[in-house]
Amino acid sequence: MTVAVHDQRPFEPKLAAVTLLGSGMIALGVFLSGFVMSEPAPYELIMAVQIAVWFLLGLTLSRTTGLLLAMLLVFNVGGLLAITVMKDMSEGPMYAAVSIFLALSSVFYAAVIENRHQRLTLIFKAWVAAAIITALLGILGYFHAFPGAGAFTRYDRAMGAFQDPNVFGPYLVAPILYLMHRLLTDRLIKSPLPIAGLLVLVLGVFLSFSRAAWGLLAFSGLMLIVVMLLKERTAAFRMKILVLSITALVLMAIALAIALQSEQVSNLFTTRAKLVQDYDGAHMGRFQRHKIGFLLSMERPLGIGPMQLGHMFGEDEHNIWLKSLTTYGWLGFATYLIMIGWTLAAGFRYLLRERPWQPFLMIGWIVILGHCLIGNVIDTDHWRHFYLLLGIVWGCIGLEQRHQRQLRLAQHA
Template identity: 45%
Template structure:
């Protein structure tokens, strides 16, 4: 079991052409000292292991970036510090900003420009500047991921591996915290909800969804018995999402699973395999019901579930609750073309916006709010054609599309503005969009050459 899990999560970083550790002697029969004394150019069999090459180190650094994205319990988080250094190094080594993902670059620049223009509207300039600075950094990470994938779309395997490894570990920490499995474990909970290594359970839960979808898709597409070991990380991730008691995370998971399951059905040409998918879907429903029954048999879990499972909480439908603030907020920003200023909305209302589209207008002005909606729609529409193409990364694109779409829906009721993984999704999406455009250009050039 351990070997199978290790192979799934770590294999993308292994060299494809492993070599022996020892360097063979220059000439048969020579002693070790004479071999070491021989000039390097006389050793014809000497090869540097691929894992130690610049490309291998680059891939390893990318894996670590995806892994660190799950540790944001304090700001600045290790992810921010590491990504700042990594982006500079990769750009210095020749990472290209291509026109194929130019819309992402332009929209992010305009979005941040709107935020900068909104800073003078804030009462506390220092906090406002820091907020927009963080937004600018996250925009850079989105562009970085786009450049990485557009340059080599096969790097999705490395990102998937690092992200999945991180999510399973983070989920396990959240579960341990919820059940207080070790001294001080309750540090990883908030309001009796699992939060793992995040500041908020509402971020912790959605973060776990993409790797969950990727693992479920592997079960749907591949031989079930060969991938039974994946039930272990899937169970850990599902339990973590459940114990976050985040209604948003539950919605993202449900919507994501439905999307990838639908795509699996419509893209499968074999009637036999389609029947297999229907059977797996039914088995999945039974497994989820059994999972819920087991979890709800614990009194504390049952009480929290019934409390959180309400569609509308008291703070949602109150006079100045979440839904009322949406209407009043949009009416207010009509009088403020530059926005209210970063971190100013809660000075007019009891709480923050809890709606990223509203926050786009309050914090980034009319320019930023309009650009963000435009970017979200453009990204969604550009991803759709990739879902039905035969590419090595099509499965990854389908899962990314599912979780990205679910996050766009979630953003109506939750502020996802500074969610690190949301900016990663934008970057990964445009990286694949750019890679597809580059592939089509190469095909056109190849077809236009005289034979």
């Protein structure tokens, strides 16, 4: 009996072209995350289309990514329930729609990363490119380098192509860690480009005058060095880290000293460098609103609805834990705690394993941990890059679990 064999090679170029196009769309989506000056932004439009197309064309979810989807859906069910208690529901549906979209974007990133780990490099390169461009816009805007440059600042603070300096600054931190990792692991001959990129991004973070961004950068940079020292224990690597770290600190000190020669920079830095501002500790300031908001939430199992605390007290929550209580109720708050705890625990478990995706897991995990810390004084709920980080970490967790299953199958073969 003769079996007909069909040659599939003619279709391989088509498959490669589709794969390339898909990866390009992912990179474009990540790149556009750095340009959100109005809503809906191009990021939402591009991501909404490609999420739908990818899943219609057969992108599947593993049990790992399905778990992330389940937690995010329960979280958003809490948000939908909170809308039902609002007297004026006009703002609720749009807020809920954005929350659900961002949740789906996180699941999408996790799925495409788990499908092909090489996309991690593409994602971070697109993120670095967007970060450098938006940082340059913020820097040029701060110094009023061209007519209309003020559009990239707010309250004399750089904000790039964002709506808020407090989102702009933290957005730059993960790309900074990526360039730091390259600087520490590549040969010195390749260092000029990462150094140039780092100078632009660090200056962007500084000129955002965001205390949360400053703290996030300091914490994340230190954590990256600590984790890399734990992973790479050779004397030569440790010496390289020590020399580069000391050099970076000296250069940053010199750059800061030069920047402070400007009266505008010096005055704003002096004001913003205070750990507790007047609007933090004053009567009905940020910390008192946190206390009142938590006490109020204990009486409202379903929450009070999105942006309602801001209407009551003139300022929003500025605390992600309080935000999850007021906007998503007890159900959303509990789910958010479980999701963040699971993310950090599972990521930590795989943090030091020698894998192609380990550097990206390390960066994503560190920056998420940093966001949890700054979340005590700032609201990260609708930050697009936070959901990207969540997808990166869960995509890497999925890759590791699939790798473990393959090892077990090989052992029993």
